[in-house]
Amino acid sequence: MLDKPLPNAPFYEIRLKGHLDSQWASWFDGLTITLEANGDTLLIGPVVDQAALHGLLKKVRDLGMPLVSVVQIQVLDSRQNDLEKEKK
Amino acid sequence: MAYPLLKTKLHIPNLRPSLVPRPRLIERLNQGLQAGGKLTLVSAPAGFGKSTLVSEWIAACGRPVAWLSLDERDSDWVRFISYLVAALQTIQEGVGEDFLAALHSPEVPSAEAILTALLNEIATIQGCFALILDDYHVIDSPAVDQALAFIIEYQPQHMHLVIATREDPHLPLARLRARGQLTELRAADLRFTPTEAAEFLTRMMNLPLSEQEVATLDARTEGWIAGLQMAALALQSLALQEHSDNARFIQSFSGSHRFVLDYLMEEVLEHQTSEVQTFLLHTSILERLCGPLCDAVLGSSSARGQEILRDLDRANLFLTPLDNERRWYRYHHLFGDLLRQRLGKSAELPALHLRASRWYEENDDLSAAFHHALAASDFERAASLTETAWQGMERSFQPTAWLGWVQKLPPAVVSSRPWLCVQMGWAYSDVGELEASETSLQAAERALAEMQEMEAFKALPGTVALIRAGNAQIEGNLAETVRYAELSVQLAPEDDRLTRAQAAITLGFTQWAVGKVEASLKAMRTWMDDMQKMGNHMYVIASAFVVADMLVGLGQLGEAEKALQQTIQKAEAFGQEAEVVTAHHHLGLAMLAHERGDDDVVAQRLQTVADLGQHTTLIDWPYRWGLAQARLKKSAGEWEAALKSLDEAQRGYIKNPIPILQPVDAHKARVALKQGRLDMAQAWVRERALSVMDEASYMGEYEYLTLARVRLAERSFEGVGPLLERLLALAETQERTGSVIEILLTQALFYQLQGNQPQALAALKHALTLAEPEGYLRIFVDEGEAMQLLISDFQHLRRAQPLLGYIDRILAYFPQPVNDELQYLHRAQVQVSKIQTPKSRNFVEPLSERELEVLKLLRSELSGPEMAERLIVSLNTLRTHTKNIFNKLGVNNRRAAVRRAEELDLF
Incomplete structure (x- = not known):
């Protein structure tokens, strides 16, 4: 759904306990998956609205993965471009 | 049953033989049950063994258990309640x-009424x-949450509710906790x-693990049951290999940061063929699986689906x-989620869904077929399935x-898709969204x-017109109803008999509503x-x-009786389905017999009705039954x-095209008049904003006759005479003899109250002449004493020899003989042509506040002087009040006054 994110969609960082393979990215609507050394997984990307955010959290809930935090983040344009590139 | 219920949703999950006994949890659950608590909440993330624990517990709790596995679609609260009832069954x-x-009736009663009925x-x-x-976490609906909260609040003692969920439900948990x-x-x-x-791990799954290894696995999975179960499966499949090395597996597993299930799933899958x-x-796309369905989805000719399912079941896999x-x-x-994640956006995905959709369509589950067609992004197919589903879903409301x-x-x-748009127009009309309906019809x-080929759409214009006629009818726009219904008949092809017939009957009902009963009867036939x-x-x-x-509206009681009797006979040939519908007909015969004073027949028919009415499928049964009961009780x-x-009739009313000729509130106003509660009847008049100056209409006839009665009770006669004349003229023009008789009787009472005896008797004579051939009795008798006096005056004057036998019968049917004293007074007054007439007992002049105090x-035991003292008035003043009260109530002693006041509910 988020193949073409709205230019102004806010970015979110969802922190989960346990590493997820990058192939989970499509399961989580195209968010970028980053693995932290401490064993956490960060899902980062644009989330169009609150309903979409809750949908994502429901997916986390249904996997039984422990949810650590959810934050809205400011993304610099360059970083956003990087993320877009990464996805391609 | 409107919803095809999936019995599998009501199935209590089977206990697996490898279950770990959990006495500490069972004990806590039992305590909650025995302490008489209302609710047990098992709330934990996926994979914590909630369903397993609950099913183990209930197997041993010694109580009957109703089980309901919810899915997303149960967020539709009507569906939720339907399944709840199915579970209870x-x-x-x-x-x-x-x-x-x-x-499942077209107009669902209020949520509270439904829930109360459910309780x-x-x-x-x-x-x-x-x-x-x-x-329960799949429910995403405030309506269902509220319904459940209501049920819990008023839950009977002998019921215990258990909710298993991944997230805390929106229920008043804090309050329940506080109340224990x-x-x-x-x-x-x-x-x-x-x-x-x-x-x-060691006993149930039979794995040769050291204490240390068990501890490592437990620590890595943090006691998460799904994790441990997957670990066990991974170890089992490892054991099948030649050089299995549990220690190395456990070590690398515990050393990995990977999400527990992700890691283990791969291990398990890797060791399958x-x-x-x-x-x-491939079958992970399915919500439910059975052999043939799996075979269809896999597109395999080997038909090994059921076999593989059995094997997986036996191997305890997923x-x-x-x-x-x-x-x-x-x-x-x-595990379904994990499998689907692994399947990902595979190129085969649309093909898999399409095959599932076809299988479901062939097996008559259009809903599942539709959802898989959508998932396959085959929207034409999905749209075509939607068209196919319409008829069945409309029929089941x-x-x-x-x-x-x-x-x-x-x-x-x-x-x-023209037909799809037409069906939408129909559906929106059914749910009362008339604007959306019209928009859809225009889209159609x-x-x-745009269509080239017209053959498939030749019935469409007639259908569109028919829906527009129905919409106009719902809006009460008679002219448009007629216009579109006529257009529909004109446009519908010769062989679209159903549309033509429906248009014709729409016209017929419209004619009925404006009082052209003859014409509507013809359309009906x-x-x-x-x-x-x-x-x-x-x-x-x-x-x-x-x-x-x-x-009956036409005053042809005999014909009505014949029609009902013939139909009841005819129904016998069509089995029980037809027989239960005749509850209406038996009730109709009972009411005809009631009108004609044939009390034995009434009792006999009502007995038949009591049984049939329970099973009838006609939606307006509770309404008709309530109205009939009210009429019998009023008599x-x-x-x-x-x-x-x-009130019951009102609550049971479901919207239908039959015009409401006698609104329930008008009936209530008439009862209020009978009870002497003039103020209530007046309140009804104000609320309905009725005026004696209004135009006469058939739909308004019952209300305006009620208005006339209120005005008579008030003794405010202005405008009543002309109103009754207008109603009478309309009814006579339309040859509605049933109406004519009632209007004439109201006129007779009107003249009688004004002391215009000759006019009163003329109206009565006219009514008697019309009523005699059909044997009406109740219509006279239920008018009470005033009518009784008038008829006996009529008899006394012997004005009409041929009617005498009929008059005798009517008078004999009044519950009490004519009150001699009243009659004497009445005659005396008639003779001197007084303007004032005796007060009928039915009409009570309102008491002042002071009089009500007195x-x-x-009613108390106080003596006269004591009462005067209490009211701080002289004994004389008290006597004046008392006398006034006695006059108004038409009594002559204290005890009678109290009794009469009780009857009138004045306290």
């Missing part, structure tokens, strides 16, 4: 059967029982203790059986659910204009002939009661009971 057959019918149904269940709602009515088990309680983990791997991945025959399964939710399907289709697909016309030719016997049988209603002078029946004291 697994412990007591037939419970809530009538209730379900009401739930009453629950109360009828014998003995203590538990109701389990599994997977809630037992809770949460993740911390549910996770395996090290001892339980050891029990599970490629056939099983493909099977698992599957939950959904029935005792082990025919239907589903993947454990968590599910326009809202059907519209939900349409909304999932791309607008461009919808607007290119636009889509039709034509329609019935058409239906008969089409073989729709049920319609023909059901319609006879409408014919009888029309005949018996049981005013309160009559009001109660009227009246209350009259």
Whole structure:
């Protein structure tokens, strides 16, 4: 759904306990998956609205993965471009 | 049953032999049950063994259990309640059967009324029982949450509710906790203790593990049951290999940061044959699995589906059986998600969904077929399935659910399909959204204009016109109703008999509503002939009661009786389905007999009706039954009971095209007049904003006759005479003799009250002449004493010899003989042509506030001087008040005054 994110969609960082393979990215609507050394997984990307955010959290809930935090983040344009590139 | 219920949703999950006993949890659950708590909440993330624990507990709790596994679609609260009742029926057959019918009627009663009825149904269940709602987290609906909160609040003592969920439900948990009515088990309680983990891995799964290894696995999975189970499966499949090395596996697993299930799933999958791997991945798109369906989805000719499912079940891999025959399964939710994630956006995905959609269509599950077509992005197919589903869903009154399907289709697909747009117009009309209906009909016309090939759409314009006629009818726009209904008849092709017949009957009902009863009767008979030719016997049988209603309006009681009797006879040939519908007809005959004073027949018919009415499928049964009861009770002078029946009729009313000729509130106003509660009747007049100056109409006739009676009770005669004349002229022009008789009687009372005896008797004579051939009795007798006096005056004057026998019969049917004293007074007054007439007992002049105070004291044991003292007035003043009260109540002593006041509910 988020193949073409709205230019102004806010970015979110969802922190989960346990590493997820990058192939989970499509399961989580195209968010970028980053693995932290401490064993956490960060899902980062644009989330169009609150309903979409809750949908994502429901997916986390249904996997039984422990949810650590959810934050809205400011993304610099360059970083956003990087993320877009990464996805391609 | 409107929803095809999936029995598998009511299946209590089977206990697996490898279950770890969990006495500490069972003990806590039992305590909650025995302490009489209302609710047990098992709230924990996926994979904590909630369903397993609950099913183990209830197997041993010694109570009957109703189980309901919820899915997303149960967020539709009508569906939720339907399944709830179906679950309850697994412990007591037939419970809530009538209730379900009401739930699926086109106009669903208020939520509170439904829930109250449901609680009453629950109360009828014998003995203590538990109701389990599994997977409550899938419910995303405030309406369902509220319904459940209501049920919990008023839950009968013998019911215990258990909710298993991944997130806390929106229920007043804090309040239940504070009242000690809630037992809770949460993740911390549910996770395996090290001892339980050891029990599970070494004893149940038979794995040769050291204590240290068990501890490592338990620590890595943190007692998460799904994790431990997967670990065990991974170890089992490892054991099948030649050089299995548990230690290395456990070490690398515990050293990895990977999400527990992700890691283990790969291990488990890797050790399956490629056939099983493909099977698992490809069938993961299915919500429920059975052999043939899996074969269809895999596109394999080997038909090994059922076999593989059995093997997986036996190997304890991912599957939950959904029935005792082990025919239907589903993947454990968590593993299903993992499999689907691995399948990803595979290029094969659309093909898999398409094959599932086809299989479901062939197996008559259009809903599942539709959802898979959507998932396959085959919108044309999805749209075509939606068109196919319409008829069945409309018939079972599910326009809202059907519209939900349409909304999932791309607008461009919808607007290119004329019939789909027409069905939308119909569905929106059914749910009362007339603007949306019209928009859809216009879309249908636009889509039709684009079509090259017209054969498939030749019936469309007539249908569109018919829906527009129906919409105009709902809006009360008679002119438009007629215009479109006529247009529909004109446009519908010769062979579209159903549309033509429906348009004709729409016209017929419109004519009825404006009082052209003869014409509507003719339309009705034509329609019935058409239906008969089409073989729709049920319609023909059901319609006879409408014919009888029309005949009664025309004052043809004998014809009405004949029509009903013939239909009852005819129905016998069509079995029970037809027989139950004749509850209406038997009731109609009972009411005709009531009118004619044939009390034995009334009793006999009502007995038949009591039985049939329980099973009738005609939606307006509760309404008709309530009205009939009210009429019988009114005749018996049981005013309160009559009001109660009227309320029941009102509550039971379901919107239908039959015009409401006698609104319930007008009936109530008439009862209020009988009770001497003039103020209530006046309040009704104000509320309805009725005026004696208004235009006469058939639809308003009953209300205006009621208005006239209120004005008579007030003794404010202005405008009443002309109003009655206008009503009479309309009824006479339209030859509605039933109406004419009632209007004439109202006129007679009007003249009588004004002391205009000659006019009163003339009106009465006219009414008697019309009523005599049909044998009306009640219409006179229920008017009470005033009418009795007038008729006996008529008899006394011997003005009309041929009517004397009939008059004798009427007078004999009054409950009491004419009150001599009243009659004497009456005659005396008539002779001197006084303007004032005696007060009929039916009309009580309102008491002043002071008089009401005195009246209350009259009921006490106080003596006269004591009362005067209490009221701080002189004894003389008290006497004046008392005298006034006696006059107004038409009594002459204290005791009678109190009794009369009690009757009138003045205290």
